[in-house]
Amino acid sequence: MFIAYSVYSYFNSDSIVKYGQQLYTQLDEKFILMLAVGFFAQLVDGALGMGYGVVSTTLLLSGGLNPAVISGSVHTAEMFSSGASGFSHYRFGNVNKKLFRTLLIPGVLGSIGGAILLSYAGEAFSGYIRPVISIYTLLLGIRILINAFRNKRKIQKVKRAGWLAGAGGFLDSFGGGGWGPLVTSTLISKGRTPKYVIGSVSLTEFFVTMASAVTFFFLLGVSHWQSIIGLIIGGILAAPIAARLVGKLPIKKMFIGVGCIVIFSSLRIIWLAVSKMI
Template sequence: MTNTLFPVFLKTEAAHFLIVGGGNVGLEKIQTLLKQNPQVRITVVSDKFHQDLVEIKKGHENVLLIQRFFEEDDIVDKDFLIIATNNTEVNSGIRALAKAKGIKVNAADQPDLCDFYLGSIVNKGSLKIAISTNGKSPVLAKRMREYFSEVIPEGIENNIDQLHAFRKEHKGDLSEKLADLNRATESLSPKKKDKKEAKKYKKLVFEITVLFMVFFIGFGLSKFITFDDLAAHLENVPEVFYGMLLVGFFAQLVDGALGLGYGVTCSTSMMLLGIKLPAISGSIHTAEMFSSGISGFSHYKFGNVNKKLFFWIAIPGVIGAVAGALLLIYLGKKYEAITYGLMAGYTLLIGVRLIILAFRKKIEKQKLKNTGLLGFSGGFFDAFGGGGWGPIVTSSLLSKGRKSSYVVGTVSLAEFFVTLAASVTFFTSLGISHWYIILGLILGGSLAAPIGARLAGKLPQKTALLLVAFLVIVFSIRMLLKII
């Protein structure tokens, strides 16, 4: 057996903790203890203190700060010792003094000196789950905490109260109680039926993507290009194809990892090339149809999709996409210069929003409101502006404190159906133009889609957002200057 730890939940009302070290590590330990019990007694000894620790002291009379070096008498009348200095020799000496008095010790990043660990903790009302990797990988323990915090429903406290009342009122013996409780909680276990439905759902997304691809290629070949023409075109592939290949790859890589950036990156690039506005949005959505299908399928496979949220944003998003596409077709034909300005101004605002999103501070999870309206707005402006589904929907959901990987996965899968609706609308109204642009976007985006899905929640989000924002703002300003 490689892990001999025995998990114990400690009542800290009467416990007195001594922490030696008042830097970043000491601050983290104090925050962990106070989060579980704001009234726990803590004494901190250090030659200097982190400013946040000083602020914590102001609101907690049970926290005592002593500014000096550690002394042997500091461990008197203490129940637990946490060592948070970066001096290994000092840590070993302090531990020896504590062990001589029977005090249990935790030493930060020194598992061999520890009698106990402060594991990652999941709190959901009365439910508490402690996670430990035997001191080997605190990062993994943190990721597991984030996962369980997301999948365990907020209403679990109501279930616990109901089960507690049921247990108290049950008149049977222990075996009968256990049998009845097992039946009452059976719904919490995954069912085979749910697994079959999940497989059917993933299969449906994949099949729609393949069918549309076949339809797209078949229609294009039969209506616009003969086999002889195709051979001639392949011999003279224009340079724009390779440019769109790179644009499609980069845009989908960012979009798959962050849930935004594909449309605005492509649309601003294509505006500078002088492509007609309806053709810009139509080409982007036709190309994005394939990459978003692959990306959405990949996210579902990796477990990054919240089904309930998906339906709330996908259905209104489809309606909004059709409305936005029809409006752009009308304006793009009659008021081309004005529409160029509107689109460039819109993408400029999206770039600014991305910068705000990049520098946003971490906020607490909030209740989602008007999710259907959010989906409709995202679909409408995405179709009208050639992009914006991610910057509008993803950024709004993230601003409500939702976990990045689930937001990105859900929004990416919904985007598949939104782009399908927009592309069909453009497709039936305008046909297909700019084959090499579409093909370059398709190939580049399809290659990047699985990579982006795998990187969801792992890329440095701030850096990527600022890069996309910079490109979008520069391209938008250049387009506005070109119109003026």
């Protein structure tokens, strides 16, 4: 209701219809590509708890866009897909309510802080922080793969989960992705059941991305609507499928999938940072 009221306060019914007709005439192969990217990104993210920001941001970075614009566009689209994903996970009983409450407020505050800093600091500091965090997530990915091949995983107590959520929210806004790789990877590396970790983190992600998207909207506005709408539709279509998969996939294969996603995305960021320094 809040979002609908905000939109209606800026646009009347005639302008919305006119804008919709103009948008339809501008749809081309790029929209189809974004639709496919949004579907695949959300399918990975909803099933493994990470990957949406990495896939979407990588594609937009290839177009040479400003990092703040990219992050704002991705989070605007991700707000819808993560909402559908979170609702689907909640419906299928994949959410641990206690864990959700622990992650919610710190994640939102970290997301707002990262969006504000990126809007004013720009690309300079983002290039230094992401490789450092990627080294951490790389180690987590290796640890997850090791856990996947153990017969029994010892469950450890997760300490300072709120600080973890705050860091994940900050990195997600400031670096264009990182909520899933940091938060999901850390919780799963402690031996927690992937089904409930992914479901709880995915539901929290909706509020984190919404806080980021709203912050970027007020500071920078939103551009590249054609790409955003393609990502939104693709993500919404994939969300219920991914939520159903997370309850069906074997735990061992889920650990392997999460580990591979984390290692690949971490190595990619580290490699790009090293290449710029050479």
